[in-house]
Amino acid sequence: MKSFAAFTADQSIREVESETPSPAGKEVLLRITHSGVCHSDIHARQGHFDLGSRGKMSLAARGMGESIVMGHEIVGEVVAVGGDVVDKKVGDRLLVYPWLGCGECTRCLDGRENACTRSRTIGGQLPGGYADHVLVPNEKYLLDINGLDPSWAATLACSGVTSFSAINKVLPLPPEAPIAVIGAGGVGLSAIAILTAMGHRNTIALDLNTANLELAAAAGATHTFLMDSESSRATVVDALGFSPDAIIDFVNNSQTSTLGFDWIVKGGIMVQVGLFGGELVVPTTLLAMKMITLRGSFVGNLGELTELVELAKSGQLPQAPVSFGPLSEDGVRNALDALEARLVSGRVVLVANN
Template identity: 25%
Template sequence: MKVVRFHAPGDVRIEDAPEPTPGRGEVKLRVRNCSTCGTDVKISRFGHHHIVPPRVMGHEIAGEVVEVGAAVDGWSPGDRVQVIAAIPCGQCGECQQGRRTVCPNQESMGYHYDGGFAEYLVVPSKVLAVDGLNRIPDGVSYAEASVAEPLACVLNGQNLAQVGAGDDVVVIGSGPIGCLHVRLARARGARNVVLVDLNQDRLSQAAALVAPDATICAADTDPVDAVLKFTNGRGADVIITAAASGAAQEQAVQMAARQGRISLFGGLPKDRPVIGLDANLVHYRELTLVGANGSSPAHNAEALRLIASGEVPVADLITHRLPLDGAIDAFELVATGEAIKVTIEP
């Protein structure tokens, strides 16, 4: 079979590999879709401390069960499934308290285990042990199901920021994650959703799909002033920084309404993780700053439900579909911002 393997930073190869065989407690899939994200680009260029090469990449996975190992119940060949990316241990104190997104023993598909940029993969027993293999609802395509993983991360972020009915929400970053944030905020009853980006072309492309109530090109306009004007000086109830930008995080605090919530959703570069924070704004406006780290198995299941119900459409966000041997081209499409969502169809 063909796979896309990471060997070293800047060295990703499309190679032949033997088909895997499921062991005890494992399930073998025929991968139907594995979508790409910015993390794949970063791994291809810089590696990752959890990846011991060579490693098959890809963590936004949907496929068809073709074989089950010993001691596997409830799954059969032909079942259509989506696979979680982040695998909590299910046993530690955090997991036992229901905080599976911050499990200190977390492992990941495409990092600790071979991922979905392959014709076949084996789902580790640890995934099944934490209910991380989800049935794809009828009417949901494999491509749509592969977007459940990033939507699950978005769902976790909005839960933590308590996005709800009547909120004025600002999303900074108009990539696929930003688009999903706009759609989920809308599904949760937000009063207004504003989309912000530095790149006008990317902003326009995203806005044409997800139809925010307003757009702000931060290259041309001070986004803080623009948000304050849009909200008649009050500021936004929720600001989500769906971009790896310290400046965006600083601006988010400045544009927040009283008792506003700021989601520091996008992680910052490892060499520039520190921002300037006006602590008095946080103090006097009673602001809440929250992080967001991935998703849990439950978030993935809920994301599939939201897609199936039509509450959060995702099909139109997939702007490019490429075969497995186009995966490296897909990374470039993601890096340049030419695409919204790129999916690989092995």
């Protein structure tokens, strides 16, 4: 099989040939048809995550090697199944849930594999979707997407479930309570669309890109704010005239997290999602006096993805904008370069030439 791996030493993308795996037990082998591109893959290609004054967290600390077959937004067609597979059959087109844990700890047994401390993410620790095939360890991680556009369905496995899980940490709130979404890229746009589908009527989108804000308004944002490097609580309040009850920060760098902490209403909820890096210095007295709830949110669990797919099938969820490229060595490289250069609005999905 062919894979398009990232080599962290020089940040190159190279085609790699290997033997196509044969599934056993509950394993399922898919021929990949669609593979979404995520901003976190940029950090993976770089080989580290930015921890602000604490330096960098290497991929090795997360159980990844010097080369990684990334790609965790995967739709594919079943080509072979292990002997213990019951519900999936050859020819099925399915969405992959990639956020696997050890399967044995209390978090995994509680259905929260994304919170496992021994991650086995498909597209991270396990080979992912920048390839022509992927081996899924258990049929339970495969979801039926019948009736959905497979290119859009692929994005539900990361941008969709990440935003859905973050929203679940904010709601319930009254429909008119202001919720700010910082970062209107692919994940932020998904959040705005999901909030709209869930009946929320007061969403504020903040972004550095005018085109992203236009897409946010089309997805249901009721207010937009064009940020720059000088944006602060004062400039946002001056433009909008209010503070939000909740903030979901899909950037989560030093500037946006500080802006959010200063801007949030007393008793508000901050959910930090993005992996852009930096740090938030919190005055402990203000944390107590403002009674802020500060939470981290990382992707989502299998149950949440299942709920989201059903919401998408209901027709209530607006389809996020998707652009396309080839699932190839050049396609992976070009998509990551464009994403890093902030030349992409919405999501990018690579399509196999099968």
